[in-house]
Amino acid sequence: MEVLVGHLLGAVSALSSPTILAIMLAGVVIGIVLGAMPGFGSSQALALLFPLTFAMSVDQAVIFFLAVYSAVEYGSSIPAILIRTPGTGASAVTVLDGYTMARKGLARKALRISLYTGCLGGFISTLIFIVAGTSLGHVALMFGPGELFAVGVFGLSIVASFFGRDAARGFLAAGIGLLLATVGSSGFGGMRFDFGQDYLMDGIPLVVVIIAFLAGPEAFRLLVEHRRTVETPEEAAAADAGDRNRITPQEAKALIPTVVRSSLIGTAIGIVPGAGASVAAMLAYSEEKRWSKRPEAFGTGIPEGIAAPECSNNAVVAGTLVPSLSLGIPGSGGAAILLGVLISKGVVPGPLLFRDHGTFVMTVFVGLLLINIMMLIVGLIGNRPFGLVARVPMRLLGPFVLILVVVGSYAYANYTAHVIMVLVLSAIGYWFERVSIPVVPIVLAFIMGPIIEENLNRALTITGGDVGAVLSRPITITILLLALATAIYSIRSMLRAAVLATERPGGNGP
């Protein structure tokens, strides 16, 4: 308890700096603006803003990224509610009741419900972590190289199976990410897959992979498909819906159980690597519908239908940080980039982070509490102007995204080869998305590749190359069996979907 209070005081002291508060505010504003742009998820936003962290200290960079990460989740609900275009996959569920409510002339009420419940979700989830996070860190200390290798494999098995409708394509994408991580100098003094090219000798930088597979394909999509984007006058009019939108005390009271349930769901889903905000939003919505006394009203523009997905997708942010910080396993694309920032600043995520950098960990979580408060204030002030951002025509958005991608990749190391790498990988990523090969597992696997390889090599070196000795440790074998079970479950689901497809010709599929 004494240690906790000590870390808490240190965190409060670090966060009271005007610079940190200014960075936090900038992150919240930028995050809401980017999130409000259709097609911009937290991963794309963080990938684009990655170069801005080069000049920041580790505390500043992490707080900035968390502010952006949290704010994007709220910002993405703005176009989802106003013009039926979710900024991220996580807000797709919000469309169901949010857009319907906006069409009834209650757009600002829908936006307010989204803002209040989103901030509450983030707040509750962070409080849960502050109380329980340190204990999780202590549990994680029991993990050696073999166990961490197994955890990495387990993380990959979940990551790959959660993306896309086809687990095989998810696993293939994860494998490609692992492969890209092996390019360049090996840990044994040799070179791998460099083909005599200077620019490959140091490997592919993390920032290149992040920009290329997250922001790049989005830039291509906006530029290549701009002719297909036509906004109808009704959609534009919906953004200007009336101002008779107060949330009554009765409505607020009725939303309390929804907020509690959805916060818990969001936190739990966030802890599972790879599940992410989309899964949390869908699960929270379906659970809310199951608990509701009026399930038939869902989809007709009711407050619970907005509160459940919005609350849970914001609660995911703090939940995601549990595996990210304590085990080094990114729970989402956004968390993967956050880990990239930490690693680039010399902070190694993992069990020792909680022991050696307790104040830093506490700064992160107290910072998240402040970020949610700031998001509430900024969201209330900017409710109307933020809505205008969502009306930027997509055909004009593409060039700005592309120039940020190109200049960002060049500015990383003033190296033209990085721009070419980003261009080639972005084009591949765009095509992969067109044929439903998910690209997020590539980035997650790229981050986890070195963790898996280094720990496996270390464990094998310790045991004299005895694979049996590495795999026979109780925690290792348990985690590997869990990974195997996850993979089998994914494959079974995939096969079951195929069987259903053959049994229902002409149907809509799962």
Next chain:
Amino acid sequence: MSRQPDEGVSAPFEVTVPMRPAVLATAGAVLLVLILLYVETYNMTPPILEGYPGDAFFPRMVLAFCIIWAVIVVARGILLSQAAAAARVEAPYVSLHWLEFVSVIGLVLVYALLLERVGFEITTVALMMALLVPRLLAAPGATLARAMLAGLALSIATMLILYAGLGPGLKTALPLQFLPIYIKP
């Protein structure tokens, strides 16, 4: 919000192919590359001590993993194609506006090659103009003169914002031609 193309019908400069052959061709190409890379691992330095991991140990594991899944994707595409097509578990067609796609790649390549020779200011404005003007022209009632003017204004503003953020703001060494340099590369 989005207008989807009619199934299987291509717009000008757009190629539309059924999803199954597109996935098969992509997975097949990936499989071929993976096999070539697996062969390449035999050129890597062997481990110093027998039985211990070496340069090729982890890449071979990963490549074997990838090859297995690529084969599964290809096999599923061949064996389950009729059923999947009937049930419409995914979009039946994939279309690509190849002219836009190639233009974007070409423009970025030219930008990358000229950036250090011509300078950040001119190349950035030129790239933005090349991308913005055709899109501004697509707006109802747009004229070339107005699109050029608006495109130029937006391009210069973008270049100046990027310069301010990366140059004086983050002390990044951009290859500048006439704006003040804050750090020497």
